[in-house]
Amino acid sequence: MTPVNSLRIAASFLLLMLLHGCALQQHQLTGMGRYLDSHSLNETLLKLDALKPEPRDRPLYQLNRGVIHHLLGNYQQSNRDFEAAKALLGKAQAISVTESITSTTINETFNDYSATPSERVLLHVVMALNYLAQKDLSSARVEALQADILMREIPEENAQLASARFIAGLIFELNGEWSDAMISYRKAEEILTRRHMPLPASLQQRLLISTRQLGLENEHQQYLSRFGLASGSGSEQPHTGEVLILFLNGKVPSKHQRMISIYVPALEHHVTIAQPYYPPRQARNNATALHLGSASVSLELLEDIDHLAREALEAGSSKRLALTLARATSKHKMIKQTRQKDPLLALLTDLAAIVTEVADTRSWNLLPASIHIGSVRLPEGTYPQRSPSSLPQSMVSPELQVKAGKTQLLITNSYNQSTSLAYY
Amino acid sequence: MIRWLSLLLLSTMLAGCGTQVTRLNPEETLDLSGSWNDSDSRLVAQEMIRDALSHPWISQFETRTGHSPTVLIGTVRNLSHEHININTFVNDMERALINSGRVIFVASSQERGEIRAERIDQDLNATESTRKAAGNELGADFMLQGQINTIIDVASRDQVRYYQVDLTLISLVDNRKMWIGQKKIKKLVENSKLRY
Numbered sequence: 001m002t003p004v005n006s007l008r009i010a011a012s013f014l015l016l017m018l019l020h021g022c023a024l025q026q027h028q029l030t031g032m033g034r035y036l037d038s039h040s041l042n043e044t045l046l047k048l049d050a051l052k053p054e055p056r057d058r059p060l061y062q063l064n065r066g067v068i069h070h071l072l073g074n075y076q077q078s079n080r081d082f083e084a085a086k087a088l089l090g091k092a093q094a095i096s097v098t099e100s101i102t103s104t105t106i107n108e109t110f111n112d113y114s115a116t117p118s119e120r121v122l123l124h125v126v127m128a129l130n131y132l133a134q135k136d137l138s139s140a141r142v143e144a145l146q147a148d149i150l151m152r153e154i155p156e157e158n159a160q161l162a163s164a165r166f167i168a169g170l171i172f173e174l175n176g177e178w179s180d181a182m183i184s185y186r187k188a189e190e191i192l193t194r195r196h197m198p199l200p201a202s203l204q205q206r207l208l209i210s211t212r213q214l215g216l217e218n219e220h221q222q223y224l225s226r227f228g229l230a231s232g233s234g235s236e237q238p239h240t241g242e243v244l245i246l247f248l249n250g251k252v253p254s255k256h257q258r259m260i261s262i263y264v265p266a267l268e269h270h271v272t273i274a275q276p277y278y279p280p281r282q283a284r285n286n287a288t289a290l291h292l293g294s295a296s297v298s299l300e301l302l303e304d305i306d307h308l309a310r311e312a313l314e315a316g317s318s319k320r321l322a323l324t325l326a327r328a329t330s331k332h333k334m335i336k337q338t339r340q341k342d343p344l345l346a347l348l349t350d351l352a353a354i355v356t357e358v359a360d361t362r363s364w365n366l367l368p369a370s371i372h373i374g375s376v377r378l379p380e381g382t383y384p385q386r387s388p389s390s391l392p393q394s395m396v397s398p399e400l401q402v403k404a405g406k407t408q409l410l411i412t413n414s415y416n417q418s419t420s421l422a423y424y
Numbered sequence: 425m426i427r428w429l430s431l432l433l434l435s436t437m438l439a440g441c442g443t444q445v446t447r448l449n450p451e452e453t454l455d456l457s458g459s460w461n462d463s464d465s466r467l468v469a470q471e472m473i474r475d476a477l478s479h480p481w482i483s484q485f486e487t488r489t490g491h492s493p494t495v496l497i498g499t500v501r502n503l504s505h506e507h508i509n510i511n512t513f514v515n516d517m518e519r520a521l522i523n524s525g526r527v528i529f530v531a532s533s534q535e536r537g538e539i540r541a542e543r544i545d546q547d548l549n550a551t552e553s554t555r556k557a558a559g560n561e562l563g564a565d566f567m568l569q570g571q572i573n574t575i576i577d578v579a580s581r582d583q584v585r586y587y588q589v590d591l592t593l594i595s596l597v598d599n600r601k602m603w604i605g606q607k608k609i610k611k612l613v614e615n616s617k618l619r620y
Contacts, residue, residue: 093615094581094618097620142502145504149583
């Protein structure tokens, strides 16, 4: 073996090890979803903090850290993480020259994590919830407006979120901006109708209240007839306050990798490629109701984030498959050529091709699987709170104080029952 | 292939080297993201207060009462799509108003709370000669209120950002609007479609 060849082989081996290390780094972050399945939020946060993510995975790290802090009720820290993620994701939207080269030669895990359209909008949704929980209506309004800009910027259906529209409507309503609230509630209704999802009763009530506030009598009557409600529904009763519950349920699935063998005519043989996939949907413990004293509040589905994640993966599948096939073909052509000149180098190149054939399984996998809403009007007073039926009954919930003429916003989740309560 | 990858590896390693800090003059305008920044806050505050002071409400008030008007800053609402630190904007306005020497400025409702608490504390703990009595506050003649609004037009990665700052000076005697100021800023933000 000549010294030049030895040097080449050593360089190839070193590169191989580096690439393998990069693939392992990806597994550490994508494994956080599975880690949360068997550990507490605090343990998951400690585990996440111990990671030293590569710059390309930094947005994902900040997103996951932000959502854990949200679930724990650390709203300020959550928004600090989300602000960092927002800045990184903004930069990652531009096309990278180096990433284009690495994704066509090695794999897509070398790309900066740029998030799916729905994830980018959900970032604003959770940030708005954080601000609402801190009674900072003005900052929550900023997030609602930023989500609106993003939904206008990205025309894909995956970026059109009913939860973002509903929460924007709620923020405008609490701010006394009924016209903007009405527009947002209408958009939420349009999205849910397009997705063939039932309209939650809370949204129906808000559409009725908004149309009445703005004097849109025809539209009000149309909604009454469509929802099958009697005239006067949604009217505010004296000495009562509204409790509006936003419940974040479960966790989206993590992506897995599967190897597929495909016949490539240009090579006259099969090549094995890696593709990401989500495991089949499992029946979830959907929260059905939250009990406030003797009243039971039905929690209805507002956003199916699990479905949005699958939809985003599906939307990119053709492009991803074409890119992976083109990459595999060029790798195999190169191996063939090298085999004739230097069998040992060909063996290492072959090994490199196998090691680097890794699917990009990154996703914001600590997001809740769904967002539910429910509302009830209750006479002024103090109410003991009981967990949604899906939650361990050992969880202790704070008592809820209902104030007449006020909206009590209860933000809660299936991991941590120490809910946040903000009065408006 | 290997040559390509080695080159790529080397360039990636070099790209991560070094942090550089450059000290800037606070008066210097430096636009990085296109968002509302310190320069916008300072320039809008200065221009609007200059406009407010150039209108006849001050001289009319002085002629009528024989003293300079006392002004209080009320709420300035952020209705924009950005997290704008309203405090810096309000402080810039206060500074511009006080430095003009044409108006007397009194503490806002939040600031007054702390001062009143201190007076109560002095009443209990300070000596007779240094104690400050309650009931000597200077009541404001006018309140300045305002809001910052934005309109964003988006196309692909480019944005036109239109900021409108509205300020209104209201007489506390009869709720009359004595002055309405408006300042508009329009920015074209072209985000790079390519990066390294």
